[in-house]
Amino acid sequence: MNRKLWINFMAAILVVGLFMTVSCAKKTIVTDGTTIEDQAKVEAEEAAAAKVLAEQERIKSQELQDQMAKEQALKEAKILAAKNRFSNQNIHFEFDSAQLSSMAKQLIEEKAEWLGANSGVAVIIEGHCDERGTTDYNIALGERRAIVVKNYLVNLGISGSRLTTVSFGEEKPLDPAANEAAYRKNRRAQFVIK
Amino acid sequence: MNEIRLNKICGGKSRYHQFIGRIPCRIFFAGLAVLLFLFCLVPLQAKEVDYINISNPFLNKIPIAITQFKTFNGNDAEVNHGKNAEQILKDALDFTGYLKVLNSKGFLSNPAQTGIQLGQINFKDWTGIGADLLITGGIEELENQVTLKLRLFDAFNSKLLVGKIYTGASSQIRRMIHLFCSEVSHKLTGNWGVFNSKISFVSTVKGHKEIFVCEFDGHNPKQITHHKSISLSPNWSFDGRWLAYVSYAKGKPDLYIKNLKEKRGAIVNYKGSNISPDWMPDQLNFAAALSFSGNQEIYLLTKKGEVTKRITKSWGVNVSPSFSPDGKKIAFTSNRGGTPQIYIKDLDGGEVKRVTFKGRYNTSPAWSPDGKKIAYVGIKKNKIDIFVINLTSVSGMPVQLTMNQQDNEDPSWSPDGSLIAFTSNREGGVSRLFVMTSAGTDQRRLLTLTGKQSQPGWSKSTSFEN
Numbered sequence: 001m002n003r004k005l006w007i008n009f010m011a012a013i014l015v016v017g018l019f020m021t022v023s024c025a026k027k028t029i030v031t032d033g034t035t036i037e038d039q040a041k042v043e044a045e046e047a048a049a050a051k052v053l054a055e056q057e058r059i060k061s062q063e064l065q066d067q068m069a070k071e072q073a074l075k076e077a078k079i080l081a082a083k084n085r086f087s088n089q090n091i092h093f094e095f096d097s098a099q100l101s102s103m104a105k106q107l108i109e110e111k112a113e114w115l116g117a118n119s120g121v122a123v124i125i126e127g128h129c130d131e132r133g134t135t136d137y138n139i140a141l142g143e144r145r146a147i148v149v150k151n152y153l154v155n156l157g158i159s160g161s162r163l164t165t166v167s168f169g170e171e172k173p174l175d176p177a178a179n180e181a182a183y184r185k186n187r188r189a190q191f192v193i194k
Numbered sequence: 195m196n197e198i199r200l201n202k203i204c205g206g207k208s209r210y211h212q213f214i215g216r217i218p219c220r221i222f223f224a225g226l227a228v229l230l231f232l233f234c235l236v237p238l239q240a241k242e243v244d245y246i247n248i249s250n251p252f253l254n255k256i257p258i259a260i261t262q263f264k265t266f267n268g269n270d271a272e273v274n275h276g277k278n279a280e281q282i283l284k285d286a287l288d289f290t291g292y293l294k295v296l297n298s299k300g301f302l303s304n305p306a307q308t309g310i311q312l313g314q315i316n317f318k319d320w321t322g323i324g325a326d327l328l329i330t331g332g333i334e335e336l337e338n339q340v341t342l343k344l345r346l347f348d349a350f351n352s353k354l355l356v357g358k359i360y361t362g363a364s365s366q367i368r369r370m371i372h373l374f375c376s377e378v379s380h381k382l383t384g385n386w387g388v389f390n391s392k393i394s395f396v397s398t399v400k401g402h403k404e405i406f407v408c409e410f411d412g413h414n415p416k417q418i419t420h421h422k423s424i425s426l427s428p429n430w431s432f433d434g435r436w437l438a439y440v441s442y443a444k445g446k447p448d449l450y451i452k453n454l455k456e457k458r459g460a461i462v463n464y465k466g467s468n469i470s471p472d473w474m475p476d477q478l479n480f481a482a483a484l485s486f487s488g489n490q491e492i493y494l495l496t497k498k499g500e501v502t503k504r505i506t507k508s509w510g511v512n513v514s515p516s517f518s519p520d521g522k523k524i525a526f527t528s529n530r531g532g533t534p535q536i537y538i539k540d541l542d543g544g545e546v547k548r549v550t551f552k553g554r555y556n557t558s559p560a561w562s563p564d565g566k567k568i569a570y571v572g573i574k575k576n577k578i579d580i581f582v583i584n585l586t587s588v589s590g591m592p593v594q595l596t597m598n599q600q601d602n603e604d605p606s607w608s609p610d611g612s613l614i615a616f617t618s619n620r621e622g623g624v625s626r627l628f629v630m631t632s633a634g635t636d637q638r639r640l641l642t643l644t645g646k647q648s649q650p651g652w653s654k655s656t657s658f659e660n
Contacts, residue, residue: 096534096555132578134557134571134603135426135649136470137527137534139440139447140483140490140511143467147488166446167467171403171424178623 083193086114090174090188091149096133098144100152108149111191112156124192125149127167128174130183135169142167149189164194245382246292253633255294256382259325259349260284262298262306266334275340275364276333282371283329283344286389287378289411291613291631296325305330310345312354320349327355329378340364344374346381355381368413385610392653393606393615394418394428394437395627398645405439407454410608410652412627412641418454425450429480430653431473436497438471438480449482451497462499466490472515475654481505481515481524492526494541505539508546516559516568525549525559525568536570536583549583552592556581560605560614562632563654569595569605569614569632580605580616582632595634606652607632615640615650 089111091104100108115121127146129138146165154160175182246256260283263276287293302319309315310330320328332343339361346356356377360370372389379387391410396403399417403424408415419425421443428439436459438451447469449462462468466485473480478497483490492515494503505524506512511534514527518538525538536549536559550556555573562569562582569582572592578601581592596602599620606615611632618628627640627647640650 096529132573132601133534133555134514134527136483136514137511137557139467139469140485140513143485143490144511165466168424168442171426171442 082114083118086111087191087193090185090190091145092184093145093187093189095130095183095187096141098141098148100148104149105152108152109156112153112158115153115158115162122162122164122194124164124166124194126172126190126192127165128172128186128188128190129170130186131170131173131178132183133170139167139169142169145187145189247383253292253631255292256326257294257296257324258287258327258329259296259301259320259323260287260298260329261301261310261331262304263331263333264306264310266332267336269335271364272333272335275335275367276331279333279342279367279371280331282368283331283375286372286375286411287329289629290379290387291636292383293327296323310343312345312347312352315347315352317347317349317352320347325349327382335364338363340367340370342367342370342374344371346378379610383610383612385612387610388608388613388652391609391655392430392434393627393640394430394439394651394653395647396426396428396649397643397647405437406643406647407437408641412639415641415643418452419450427470427649428651429471429473430651431478431480431497432475432654433478434653434655436473436478438473438482440469440471449495449499451480451499460497460499462495470514472517473654474517475519475521477521481517483513483515483526492524503541505541506546514558516561518561519563519565525561527557527559536568538585549585549590550592551590558604560607562607563609563611567632569607571603571605577601578603580614580634582634593634595630596637599637602628604649606650608652609654613652615652617648617650 089107091100091107093099093104115123125146127142127144129142143165146167150160150163150165153163173182173186174188175185247253260280263280265272265276284295288295300323302322303316305315310332315328315330326349328347328349330345330347334341334343340363341359341361344358344360345354347353348355358374358377360373362370375389376386379385379389388410392407393410393412394405394407397406402422403426404417404421405419405425405428406415406417418437419439419441421441424442426440428437430437435455436451436453438449440447441450444463447467449468449471450459451462452459462482462484464484464486466488467483467490469483471480471482479494479502480497481492481494484493484501489509491507491512492505493501494505495501505515506526506528508528508530511529512526516525518524521541523538523540525536527534528537529535531548533554534557535551536556537546538549539546549568550570550572553572553574556570558571560569566586567582567584569580572579572581579594579596580602581594583590583592595614596616596618599618600623602616602618604617608614613629614632615627615629617625619625621639625646625648627650628637629640630637641647
C-alpha cells in the first residue's frame with residue numbers, strides 16, 4: 001500500500017509537472033512576445049536617445065558656431081565702431097582758437113591708437129570754423145586747427161606722410177543754425193579716411 | 195561801347211554850339227591816361243569844382259531835378275525810349291547817395307515842351323522848388339539810332355555845367371546815360387564816379403558757390419565760374435580785365451587767375467591753402483596768402499602765379515592783403531598779437547604797424563581809394579559789423595558804419611570812394627549784397643538774385659575803357 005501510494009504520488013507529481021510544463025511552455029511564448037516588444041521599444045528608445053544626442057551635438061556645434069560668428073561680428077562691429085568713432089568723433093575748439101583742450105588731446109590719442117592699429121590707412125584732417133568772422137580768416141584758422149591736430153599725431157608717432165590737412169573755413173558747417181550749440185559743433189577738426 | 199558815338203561837341207556844328215565855349219574842352223578830350231591822371235588830381239579838381247565833397251560824412255544830399263525828356267519827332271519809340279532813359283538817369287544819380295532826385299510831381303514847368311536849352315529855362319521855377327541842380331534831356335530817334343542830348347545846370351547860378359550829345363543803338367541807352375552820369379559826377383565831385391564800375395561777388399547755385407559779376411547798381415548779374423564747388427573771394431585787377439578768386443575745384447583752396455575776355459589764366463595751387471587775392475593798383479601783380487611754408491604768409495605774385503616776394507614773416511595767421519592806392523603799402527589781418535587785428539606794412543620792408551586796437555576781432559581790411567581810411571570787419575558784443583578807421587586822425591577811433599542789423603561783412607569800396615558794398619544777413623537771416631555811402635548812410639539791397647550772395651568786390655577803375 002505504501003508502495004502504491006508512492007507510485008500514485010509520483011504519478012500525481014508527473015501529471016502536475018506535465019501540466020506545469022505545458023503551462024510553462026505557454027508562458028515562455030508569452031514571455032518571448034513581451035521580450036520582442038521590449039526590444040523594439042528599447043531600440044526605438046535607443047534610436048531616439050541617439051537622435052537627441054545628435055541633435056544636442058548639432059545644437060551644441062551650432063551654438064559654438066553661432067557664438068564664433070557672434071564673436072566675429074562683435075569683433076567686426078568693434079572694429080567698425082572704432083573706425084566710425086575715428087571718423088565721427090570730431091576734435092572741438094574754442095572760438096578763434098586752434099589750441100587743443102585736454103579732452104581734444106585725449107581724443108587725438110585715441111585716434112593715434114587707431115591709426116597705429118590700422119597702419120595701411122591714410123587720412124585727411126579737415127579744419128572747420130563756425131560761421132562768425134571772415135571767410136578768409138576762417139580758412140586760415142581752419143588750416144591752423146588741422147595742422148595742430150596733425151602735429152600732435154606726428155608727435156605721437158604717426159607718420160606725417162599718412163596725414164593730409166585741408167581747411168574749409170566756414171564753408172561746411174555740420175549744423176547750419178546760427179546759435180552757440182551749432183557754432184560749437186562746427187568749430188572742429190574732422191577725420192576723413194582716404 | 196564803340197557803337198556809341200560821342201559827338202564832338204567842342205567842334206560841333208549843332209545848336210549846342212552856344213554852350214560849348216563854357217565847358218572846358220580838355221575834359222571831353224581827356225584820354226584814358228589823362229583820366230588816370232585826373233584821378234590823382236582829385237583834390238585839386240574838387241577844389242576847383244567845390245560842388246560836392248563826397249568824403250564829407252556829414253554831407254547833405256544835393257537836391258536835383260531831372261526833367262521829362264523832350265522828344266524831337268514825337269513818335270512812340272522816342273517817347274518810350276525817353277521814359278526809359280529818364281528812369282535810368284534818375285536811378286543812377288539816386289544811387290550815388292549824395293544827390294536827392296526830386297519828385298517830378300512838384301515841378302512848375304516842363305522843359306520837354308518849353309525847351310531844354312540854357313536860354314529856354316526859367317531857373318526860378320527850379321530854385322523855387324528847392325532844386326540846386328537841374329538836368330534836362332532830349333531824345334531823337336533816326337534810322338534806329340538814338341541821339342541823347344543831356345545838360346546839367348546849376349539852377350542857382352543859371353549856369354550850364356555839362357552838355358553832352360550821345361548817339362547809339364537804342365540798346366545802348368543805359369550805357370549812354372551812364373556816360374553822362376560820369377560827366378555829371380566829374381563836374382560835381384571831381385571824380386568820374388561809379389557808373390562804369392562792376393561788382394564781382396559769390397552766389398550759391400544749386401548748393402555750390404560760384405563767382406558772378408554785375409554792374410555797379412546790381413544790374414545784369416552774370417555767372418562767371420562753373421566749377422560746381424566752393425568758389426570765393428573774387429578781386430578785380432586795376433584795369434578790370436582780370437579776376438583772381440579762390441576755388442576748391444581740386445579739393446583744396448587754390449587761386450584762379452582769369453582774363454575775362456580772352457579766356458586765359460593761371461592756377462596757383464601750392465601745397466596748403468592759397469587764398470585772399472588782392473590785385474595791385476596799376477600793375478598786373480597781386481598779393482595773396484599762401485601756406486606752402488607751413489604757415490600762412492602774404493606773398494606778391496605775378497598774373498602767371500609766380501611768387502616774386504614774401505611780404506610777411508610772422509608765425510600764425512597772415513591773410514587778407516589790401517593794397518594802399520599808391521601800391522606802396524599793404525594792410526592785412528594777422529593774429530600775431532594773440533587776436534586777429536589789422537596791420538600795415540611797407541612793401542619795401544620796414545616795420546609793421548598795428549592799426550586796430552579796439553576789440554578782440556578785427557579782420558578784412560579794405561583800403562579806401564583816397565588812401566586815408568581802412569574799412570574792416572569787427573566783432574563787438576558778439577555782433578559782426580563794418581567799421582572804418584581814419585589813418586590820418588590822431589585819435590584813431592574807429593567809426594561803426596553798420597549797427598543792429600544782424601551780421602555785416604566783406605566791405606568793398608567803390609572806385610571813387612563814395613560807396614561801400616558789403617554782405618548782410620539782415621533780411622531774414624539770408625546773406626545778401628548791400629551798399630551804403632562811405633559814411634554808413636543809405637544802406638540798401640544791391641540786387642535780387644536766388645541763392646545766397648556774399649563777398650562783393652568792386653572794380654577799381656573809374657575809366658571808360660572795357
